[in-house]
Amino acid sequence: xxxxxxxxxxxxxxxxxxxxxxxxxxxxxxxxxxxxxxxxxxxxxxxxxxxxxxxxxxxxxxxxxxxxxxxxxxxxxxxxxxxxxxxxxxxxxxxxxxxxxxxxxxxxxxxxxxxxxxxxxxxxxxxxxxxxxxxxxxxxxxxxxxxxxxxxxxxxxxxxxxxxxxxxxxxxxxxxxxxxxxxxxxxxxxxxxxxxxxxxxxxxxxxxxxxxxxxxxxxxxxxxxxxxxxxxxxxxxxxxxxxxxxxxxxxxxxxxxxxxxxxxxxxxxxxxxxxxxxxxxxxxxxxxxxxxxxxxxxxxxxxxxxxxxxxxxxxxxxxxxxxxxxxxxxxxxxxxxxxxxxxxxxxxxxxxxxxxxxxxxxxxxxxxxxxxxxxxxxxxxxxxxxxxxxxxxxxxxxxxxxxxxxxxxxxxxxxxxxxxxxxxxxxxxxxx
Amino acid sequence: xxxxxxxxxxxxxxxxxxxxxxxxxxxxxxxxxxxxxxxxxxxxxxxxxxxxxxxxxxxxxxxxxxxxxxxxxxxxxxxxxxxxxxxxxxxxxxxxxxxxxxxxxxxxxxxxxxxxxxxxxxxxxxxxxxxxxxxxxxxxxxxxxxxxxxxxxxxxxxxxxxxxxxxxxxxxxxxxxxxxxxxxxxxxxxxxxxxxxxxxxxxxxxxxxxxxxxxxxxxxxxxxxxxxxxxxxxxxxxxxxxxxxxxxxxxxxxxxxxxxxxxxxxxxxxxxxxxxxxxxxxxxxxxxxxxxxxxxxxxxxxxxxxxxxxxxxxxxxxxxxxxxxxxxxxxxxxxxxxxxxxxxxxxxxxxxxxxxxxxxxxxxxxxxxxxxxxxxxxxxxxxxxxxxxxxxxxxxxxxxxxxxxxxxxxxxxxxxxxxxxxxxxxxxxxxx
Numbered sequence: 001x002x003x004x005x006x007x008x009x010x011x012x013x014x015x016x017x018x019x020x021x022x023x024x025x026x027x028x029x030x031x032x033x034x035x036x037x038x039x040x041x042x043x044x045x046x047x048x049x050x051x052x053x054x055x056x057x058x059x060x061x062x063x064x065x066x067x068x069x070x071x072x073x074x075x076x077x078x079x080x081x082x083x084x085x086x087x088x089x090x091x092x093x094x095x096x097x098x099x100x101x102x103x104x105x106x107x108x109x110x111x112x113x114x115x116x117x118x119x120x121x122x123x124x125x126x127x128x129x130x131x132x133x134x135x136x137x138x139x140x141x142x143x144x145x146x147x148x149x150x151x152x153x154x155x156x157x158x159x160x161x162x163x164x165x166x167x168x169x170x171x172x173x174x175x176x177x178x179x180x181x182x183x184x185x186x187x188x189x190x191x192x193x194x195x196x197x198x199x200x201x202x203x204x205x206x207x208x209x210x211x212x213x214x215x216x217x218x219x220x221x222x223x224x225x226x227x228x229x230x231x232x233x234x235x236x237x238x239x240x241x242x243x244x245x246x247x248x249x250x251x252x253x254x255x256x257x258x259x260x261x262x263x264x265x266x267x268x269x270x271x272x273x274x275x276x277x278x279x280x281x282x283x284x285x286x287x288x289x290x291x292x293x294x295x296x297x298x299x300x301x302x303x304x305x306x307x308x309x310x311x312x313x314x315x316x317x318x319x320x321x322x323x324x325x326x327x328x329x330x331x332x333x334x335x336x337x338x339x340x341x342x343x344x345x346x347x348x349x350x351x352x353x354x355x356x357x358x359x360x361x362x363x364x365x366x367x368x369x370x371x372x373x374x375x376x377x378x379x380x381x382x383x384x385x386x387x388x389x390x391x392x393x394x395x396x397x398x399x400x401x402x403x404x405x406x407x408x409x410x411x412x413x414x415x416x417x418x419x420x421x422x423x424x425x426x427x428x429x430x431x432x
Numbered sequence: 433x434x435x436x437x438x439x440x441x442x443x444x445x446x447x448x449x450x451x452x453x454x455x456x457x458x459x460x461x462x463x464x465x466x467x468x469x470x471x472x473x474x475x476x477x478x479x480x481x482x483x484x485x486x487x488x489x490x491x492x493x494x495x496x497x498x499x500x501x502x503x504x505x506x507x508x509x510x511x512x513x514x515x516x517x518x519x520x521x522x523x524x525x526x527x528x529x530x531x532x533x534x535x536x537x538x539x540x541x542x543x544x545x546x547x548x549x550x551x552x553x554x555x556x557x558x559x560x561x562x563x564x565x566x567x568x569x570x571x572x573x574x575x576x577x578x579x580x581x582x583x584x585x586x587x588x589x590x591x592x593x594x595x596x597x598x599x600x601x602x603x604x605x606x607x608x609x610x611x612x613x614x615x616x617x618x619x620x621x622x623x624x625x626x627x628x629x630x631x632x633x634x635x636x637x638x639x640x641x642x643x644x645x646x647x648x649x650x651x652x653x654x655x656x657x658x659x660x661x662x663x664x665x666x667x668x669x670x671x672x673x674x675x676x677x678x679x680x681x682x683x684x685x686x687x688x689x690x691x692x693x694x695x696x697x698x699x700x701x702x703x704x705x706x707x708x709x710x711x712x713x714x715x716x717x718x719x720x721x722x723x724x725x726x727x728x729x730x731x732x733x734x735x736x737x738x739x740x741x742x743x744x745x746x747x748x749x750x751x752x753x754x755x756x757x758x759x760x761x762x763x764x765x766x767x768x769x770x771x772x773x774x775x776x777x778x779x780x781x782x783x784x785x786x787x788x789x790x791x792x793x794x795x796x797x798x799x800x801x802x803x804x805x806x807x808x809x810x811x812x813x814x815x816x817x818x819x820x821x822x823x824x825x826x827x828x829x830x831x832x833x834x835x836x837x838x839x840x841x842x843x844x845x846x847x848x849x850x851x852x853x854x855x856x857x858x859x860x861x862x863x864x
Contacts, residue, residue: 051622052594052595052622053593053594053595053596054593055592055593055594055812055813055817056790056813056862057792057813057814057817057859057862058817059592059593059813059816059817060816060817060818060819060821060822061591061592061593061597061605061816061821061822062592062593062596063596066593066596066597067596069596069628070595070596091626091627091628092595092622092626094624094625094626094661096662097624097660097661097662097665098662099660099661099662099684099687099688099689099692100622100624100660100661100687102684102686102687102710102711103621103622103660103684103687103708103710103711104621104622106687106710106711106714107621107622107684107687107710107711108621108710108789110711110712110713110714110717111712111713111717111789117718120714159493160487160491160493160494161485161486161487161491161493161494161498162484162485162487163484163485163502163524164485164494164495164498164499164501164502165493165498173493189535189536189539189540190483190484190524190532190535190536190539192526192529192532193526194523194524194526195523196501196523228529228531228532228535228691229526229529229531229532229691230528230529230530230531230690230691230694230695230698231663231691231692231694231695232695232698233529234691252531252534252535252539254534254689255531255532255534255535255538255539255689255690255691256531256689256690256691256692257531257686257687257688257689257690257691257692257693258662258687258688258689259660259661259662259663259666259687259688259689259691259692260531260663260688260689260691260692260695262662262663263662263663263664263692266662266664276535278534278535278538278539278540279534279535279538279539279542280542280543281542281543282538282542282552282714282715282721282722282723283714283715283722285542285543285721286549286718286721289714289717289718289721290714290715290722291714357540357543358488360489380487381487381488381489381491382489384491384492384493385487385489385490385491385492386492387492389492389493390492390493427489430488430489
């Protein structure tokens with residue numbers, strides 16, 4: 001027997017002169033921390049190889065034709081800042097299939113021993129790939145049209161406590177909250193169909209209450225029903241919401257997964273899809289591991305999420321101003337710039353960002369200054385924790401959002417608005 | 433206006449004398465790294481509260497009755513080792529709904545600013561919760577019955593290169609590989625339905641080839657078709673596999689999400705569900721952030737995964753011997769011990785663990801010593817990278833697994849087995 005020398009097939013992928021082309025390639029940015037004693041360029045090539053045509057050993061079954069057609073090109077290596085940029089041929093992806101994209105660009109490479117830490121920072125998509133998805137059904141304009149609110153930020157609320165109330169108790173809290181001026185009320189993410197709060201009963205009584213409030217206030221209102229669950233059950237619940245005259249469903253994008261989110265969107269029920277993101281921080285929070293929230297936001301917009309939680313900057317949850325701003329700017333972008341390194345999203349409607357988590361009325365001022373008015377601001381404890389209860393809390397929140405939307409300094413704006421004044425006095429020092 | 437004092441509702445959850453009860457509670461273990469300047473016990477209570485009935489502020493809408501019924505109890509606080517254990521009432525979960533469980537136990541708590549790092553280490557489930565899931569259709573015994581292999585570990589192979597081959601090229605590689613002695617061949621995780629390899633064409637030609645090989649060898653073979661995609665498409669492809677006479681489908685559990693995995697299982701097609709886990713390392717790899725692979729394995733068994741990738745110990749992917757061993761022991765566990773702190777899985781079939789990633793035949797020896805023979809050992813490059821090609825590689829892999837399954841020292845066992853001998857000579861120093 002002649003002994004062959006063992007060689008890896010993770011080689012030949014670096015080409016710093018390569019010009020990537022978004023018409024036929026994905027451009028993907030990774031942040032790479034090699035394992036000790038591994039060379040940065042070796043690890044970069046293992047990443048490019050393992051996510052495409054390579055494996056740890058030379059392959060007898062890999063032909064030059066396949067290699068030519070499908071091989072990735074690492075066109076940027078920034079060892080100091082630990083970034084690499086890879087162009088992958090479009091043919092490595094199946095159109096319209098987000099789970100396949102995740103297996104391809106966010107899969108096994110995260111488990112390789114030669115990688116200490118790895119983060120999928122950004123993906124720019126070929127237009128053909130983007131256009132294989134439906135995107136949001138309504139988008140920002142559609143949401144504003146349904147609610148008949150043209151300019152200001154939208155006022156949202158989460159029913160609190162998260163769990164424990166019966167359907168009629170929920171409806172009572174919703175009634176006070178809507179009446180106080182809230183546009184959008186949502187289920188909390190833990191609440192689906194529970195022993196103490198049946199989904200269908202909740203939908204029925206809430207929508208009845210909604211009709212009543214709309215008559216009383218002359219305003220349009222929506223309720224966001226949490227359909228998060230197995231895909232069949234989620235679909236059944238979405239259909240029930242529609243049948244009962246509801247307009248919005250909530251899917252927890254990470255807890256459910258994009259397979260089901262895409263499925264629900266493809267049923268074309270015409271409902272607004274509200275994207276909650278419970279659990280995303282498991283893999284988005286650290287700056288050197290997992291995936292960026294920006295990538296998650298891009299996938300959500302492709303999948304068809306009309307409104308997406310992206311961070312509060314100032315609340316109880318993580319998210320720096322720069323990060324949230326970048327994500328929101330992407331989501332709201334109406335037509336893609338023409339740039340060979342930037343995707344063209346012109347056929348996909350924009351997604352409305354949601355700020356949610358630890359917010360109280362006074363924070364609306366800084367929030368809108370940073371993030372603008374194309375935004376849903378959700379108050380949970382910041383309404384239902386108001387010293388005078390949910391109605392007063394809702395009045396305060398609506399006043400705060402209206403004031404901040406026209407650039408009024410809130411403390412001054414609150415002078416002849418007692419609910420807002422009280423909310424500010426109670427919470428102004430709570431930064432969360 | 434009387435000014436009320438602001439208080440958090442994240443309080444009153446620690447009770448070190450509390451006796452948890454698995455008949456009506458979940459027992460959940462978190463590893464907690466508080467943010468700087470935060471007290472460990474404050475953070476522990478914020479975690480317990482945010483995942484159940486609490487929020488950052490006192491709530492006017494939270495009644496003592498709700499609090500009594502649904503409040504969590506932190507019954508163990510180990511500040512030194514950074515662990516806490518919480519008992520949560522069963523009523524906080526919806527039966528049969530894994531995405532809801534993830535939003536509840538693996539959700540917003542990971543985003544709280546007062547938490548620096550957090551890891552969901554383990555969940556013990558009330559029996560009523562476990563019994564609301566179907567679990568695997570076939571389990572270990574069912575898989576062995578279909579393949580007619582009683583004792584030894586099963587020999588698997590992934591077609592390589594991962595992507596690029598046409599359906600007929602794939603079938604040719606599969607033919608050689610099965611003929612050489614492999615039991616199970618699978619699509620790689622990046623391969624679904626591609627421009628160069630259509631799913632239905634692949635299923636048809638592969639199953640025809642399978643029939644041919646079964647006749648020639650007198651052995652049973654299976655092919656694992658990757659249906660990963662939007663839930664509707666995945667289901668359609670699963671039905672196609674069944675209609676064409678296939679027996680196994682692969683779902684990428686993280687890339688798809690449990691919503692769709694549960695949906696596919698509930699259709700009761702009678703197919704073996706092969707669980708790949710591309711991307712899990714985004715949140716399982718670090719020991720102080722995200723979720724343990726053990727939890728992911730438990731959720732997979734509930735959802736109905738018959739065979740699950742859990743780690744190789746010795747291959748190119750992450751996973752220590754202790755970790756993989758613990759996970760595999762759980763998956764293979766036939767009847768639960770009666771222990772008030774340990775769940776009773778007696779109504780749910782065991783799941784067969786898969787070792788996959790960077791394996792070559794010589795590694796079968798140490799692998800089986802560590803993990804036992806109720807195991808599928810997958811060789812990709814370790815078969816198709818054999819100096820004499822896929823057939824020789826498959827012969828070597830089958831010999832290695834047969835030898836190692838009866839405890840034979842492989843180098844000696846290889847003396848009159850030339851393919852295995854060559855594989856050992858070629859790769860023996862490659863530890864990956």
